[in-house]
Amino acid sequence: MYQKILLAADGSKHSLRAADRAISLAKLNEGSHIDVVYVVDSKTSKADALRQMDQFGVLEKRKERLKDTIERADNAGVSYEIKFLRGDPAASIIKHANENEFDVVVIGSRGLSSFQEFMLGSVSHKVAKNVQCPVMIVK
Numbered sequence: 830m831y832q833k834i835l836l837a838a839d840g841s842k843h844s845l846r847a848a849d850r851a852i853s854l855a856k857l858n859e860g861s862h863i864d865v866v867y868v869v870d871s872k873t874s875k876a877d878a879l880r881q882m883d884q885f886g887v888l889e890k891r892k893e894r895l896k897d898t899i900e901r902a903d904n905a906g907v908s909y910e911i912k913f914l915r916g917d918p919a920a921s922i923i924k925h926a927n928e929n930e931f932d933v934v935v936i937g938s939r940g941l942s943s944f945q946e947f948m949l950g951s952v953s954h955k956v957a958k959n960v961q962c963p964v965m966i967v968k
Contacts, residue, residue, distance in 0.1 A: 830857065830858060830932070831854045831855070831857070831858060831861060831932040831933045832858055832860060832861050832862065832932055833861075833862060833864075833929070833930070833931045833932045833933075834851050834854055834855055834861060834862065834863045834864070834931065834932065834933055834934075834935060835863075835864050835866060835922070835925065835926050835929075835931040835933070835934045835935070836848055836851040836863050836864065836865045836866065836898075836909075836934075836935050836936075837866050837868070837918075837922050837934065837935070837936040837937070837952075837953075837956070838865050838866065838867055838895055838898050839867060839868075839894065839937075840894035840895060840896075840897065840898070841937060841939065842937075843937025843938050843939045843967065843968065844898070844937040845897055845898065845901075845937075846937060846967045846968070847935045847936055847937040847965075847967040848865075848897075848898040848901055848902070848935075849901065850935050850965060850967050851863050851935040852901060852902055852905045852907055854933065854935070855905075855907040855908070855909075856905060856907060860908075861907065861908065862908045862909065862910070863902065863907060863908065863909040863910075864909070864910055864912055864925075864929070864931070865895065865898060865899075865902070865909055865910065865911045865912065866912050866914055866921075866922060866925060867891060867894070867895055867911065867912070867913050867914070868913075868914045868915070868916065868917075868918040868921045868922060869891065869913055869914070869915050870915075870916065870917060870918055888913075891913060892911070895911060899911070912925070918952045919951070919952045919955035919956055919959075920955075922934070922936070922952070922956050922960075923955065923956055923959045923960055926956070926960045926961070926962065927959075927960060927961050930962070931960075931962050932962060932963070933962060933963045933964070933965060934956060934960050934962060934963070934964045934965070935964075935965045935967065936952070936953045936956055936964065936965070936966055936967070937953065937966075937967050937968075938953050938966050938967060938968045939953070953966045
């Protein structure tokens with residue numbers, strides 16, 4: 830049923846629960862693949878550049894944020910690939926999902942942003958409204 834799964838990840842608690850759900854979906858179908866997407870917005874990019882001077886250090890810091898997600902996928906034995914996108918998180922996820930014809934998008938209801946704590950995650954809400962496939966929002 831779900832062969833091509835997009836998992837929006839940022840390392841938050843909601844994101845890890847979304848990872849668990851995406852992995853469960855992938856295990857239901859042999860040959861399923863998960864694209865783990867981490868979006869780097871301009872604020873994060875600037876902060877990373879100020880803390881880490883070299884590109885390798887920045888990439889390693891971003892991978893570190895996804896460490897638990899990667900570990901869970903490895904332990905489950907599911908096929909996955911990590912992709913770093915740049916731009917507005919909602920717009921980047923929507924564009925990637927719509928251009929690559931995913932079967933489902935799995936996203937946490939809230940992310941790491943403190944602003945998002947005030948409302949149902951604005952990113953998940955925008956994704957659900959604009960992606961052209963089913964979207965699973967995980968609390």
